[in-house]
Amino acid sequence: MPIAIIDGRELELRSDERLNGIEAAARLGISIPYYCWHPGLSVVGSCRMCLVESGTRDPKTGKVSMLPKLVPACNTIVRDGTVLVTQSEKVQRARAMVEEDLLLRHPIDCPICDKAGECQLQDYYFRYGQAQRRADLRPFTSRRRDVGGGITLFVDRCVMCSRCVRFTREISGTAELMVVDRAAHEEIDVLPGFPLANKLSGNVVDLCPVGALCDKDFLYRQRVWFLRRHAGICIGCATGCSTWIEENQDRVWRIKPRENPQVNKWWICNDGRYDYPHVHSDRRILGPAAAPCGGQTADLDWTRLPKELDEQLRQAGRLAAVLSPFLTVEEAYLLARYVRGIDPQAQIVLGPVPIVGQDERFPGSFTIAVEKCPNRRGIEEIVAHFMHRVATLDDLLDALDRGEVRGVWVAGGYREPWIDEAKAERLGQAALLVVQDLFPSPLTERAGYLLPAAAFPEREGSYVNRHDHLQSVRRAIRPPMGVRPEGSLLWELAGRQGLYHAQAVLTELASEIPYFRAAAGPIPDVGLNLKVNLLAQTPDGVQHASV
């Protein structure tokens, strides 16, 4: 097994691994500072912040011979016998000098800089810089330039790591950003008339190690140290990117990508990044209401409602439930189970799946899926489990037209208008119509019981993306007053004790539905692929436990 030596400590490597100095040192908890390197981009080695001393150990004699020059750790592949020294005086001097160089023309405007608090230059300067500024040249001018795509560039803050330029060339493939001029006059710019305009442009803000590229959506709205971040999943499309939802006091301020090598790597698209305002929209339905005669609605309160609903459903007769692809699998399962518990013949159908345009695939392999919902696969499997086929809303509408169904529970949660008058009219034929949704629609007008739905940061549970990759999240913010998340309500309706516990439901689901079998144990942060389990099935339907 290859063994590298970093700061005198041995690191065992797998023989198939190809780590650079930064990654290898991180394994041992040694941090090597860097600006220009990024695991998802090509290596240019230009910031010179990751300079280390490097050498090799002779496997026979054990003698270590060091290179006379400093090498960038980002471009040093660690192999058997590689020796890195990351803390020597020589290295520290080089780092301090790079820090001093970077601060020569950098405006020290941290108090008004959006990046302050999460700025690599700031952090590294405290850690590796020197206390005194010796340069007394060249005042700064705070120039700001719009580069398009909702991104603004603070020219003087730039440290020329060129990450953003490489991103637009390698990942988005649109190459809008470039470096103009030379030497100390260098700047990031776009060609006049060709602004930054691609659906991944928001990532350049995350890539920027300093406050040069700022997102106008977030600029001057919050100081980052007031934000708390929670693991989330983007509900924008069936790719299901891992995200960080950053909130302050139950208000979401921004969404950032969360590294997930199996789904989205380091990126998310702008559609997902700027998708949060609907959570705080004042159009949202913010409390339960009842309109027994289809006329005036009357506000209800949650104390009596579950009992009342339960009674109504039990009296309604033949039931049906519409599971929207925005529900988590736990919520969908609880609803299906509950409705089937009252009426064993109840129809369980999949709600409409929003399809917009075509898949958008970028050169860096990032894909925005055509299905604009997070959980079609998961709901499909639950529907198929109860109905032995994937029944859809149209099946239910036909049944309603034939008068076969009396009570319908529609779990919506759609962000966009999703149902037209005609379909709403047909659904309205049901004697009892329970509608749970985020925004008013033709359907909510016809609802006997109108229940508010939770928005995605308020939900807890799991989604399955279109490649059968299941990810679980906890809620990021508390729902607004008056909104009770589906999971919590259904948990109570199902007569379970205590608080809603998504993990318990998922475990139950895993034991009942073969598709979800792999989700029985704890779910890792990056999620797990359920297909592994599918492949382990034998043709005769006998299940084998999968790893």
Added chain:
Amino acid sequence: MPQYEPVLLANVCKENSHTLAVYQAGGGYRTLRRVLKEMTPAEVVTAVRASNLRGRGGAGFPTGLKWSFLPAGHPGSIYMCVNADESEPGTFSNRVLMELDPHQVLEGILLSCYATRATTAYVYLRYEYPVSYRRLQAAIDECYRANLLGKNILGHDFSLDVTIHRGAAAYVCGEETGLIESLEGKRAWPRIKPPFPAVEGLFRKPTVVNNVETLACVTHILDRGVEWFKSMGTPPDPDYPADPGSFGPKLYCLSGHVNRPGCYEGPLGLPCREVIERFGGGVWKGRKAKAVVPGGLSTGLLAASELETPLDFAGPIRAGCLGLGTAGLIVLDETYSMVDFLHNSCRFFAHESCGQCTPCREGTGWALGMLERIKAGRGRLEDLELLLEIAESIGIIPGTTICGLADGAAWPIKNAIQKFRGELEEYIRRTNPAGYMVAEPVPALIPSHNGGNHRSSTARPVSITR
């Protein structure tokens, strides 16, 4: 110096020396015909390796060794890049060869491509050499007509296309990976190594980058033999085991304060003083030399007391300079101010830094800013220490940047301060009598070094609205 018969410049004084007819009349392409008939590519590489020919472009890397790094039996294309982006201040030997003897250069290219199995050669030509461009292009056209270029050259199983690419006047394009990037149509930011160009170069294919003068030497090694080549120059220094010695003829470019500036040929290892006296006819106006740049601005300075330094690849290093560089000597007479020299040097490198690596991008600009202040009479004695430290951090400590540009920027600073400290201190004391000892920060300068041909910082559209 014993009587020396010029080799590289043997043709240049003939009338119409740039034409194929004159070149062939003087025995041109004789070596190519013989080599194609008698030698295999491997034998050519062996001969060049045995000659210890070192690159004439500045770094002095052994050419044969460089060729041998090419992957053996590579199935696809191999490219030859001819580095004719001669932009080191004080250097013009390639220009003389390309303008007055382009066929000699082409023969060297042909032989080197034969040795390295390259089928395409790109001549990366400096834009400021229009005559070189016309003459070299005319020579290439002549060669195509005479079947010295193109398919199956002279009936042998060897084909070569030569294309001239004119650069856009950036110093950094003379760095081999910067040249490759520029040739690929990108911004000339030198690439980080490894991978080296011999493994992954132009269009990600194995590539050899050689200087014009180096290639011209290849012809003569194959023509006159390795023994002839090694009969002149300096043998390896026993104190430096890594030194392969400095052999062969060399073009010395002499400029500055001499009576007869120009490009002269001699064996490697001539003492600096002899080059100035014999070729240049001594320092002009009967003055004495104060300092000499031994090999292009980036190599630093030899003081007047060091003029016996032999100009081979090891000599200037022993005298505390970066190296021989391109052997472009710039003579400064005793009246010339070191502050002016240093300011000019810093201005050049601050302008030409490609801006990729932090230490070079910022360090060159910082040094220039300090020099401007010193020149304007606001210098302090402690500035010299800081300048030395900047030089140290951008180039003297090896490996702090990707390419050698920063080293070149650092050595003139280091040499000037080391060897002429007294003069610089005297200047600072004289021009800033009130403040030369002040230790507090000096009020910042207006950024006047925004560069002559850079747009000013206020001329750009500025968006201040969200």
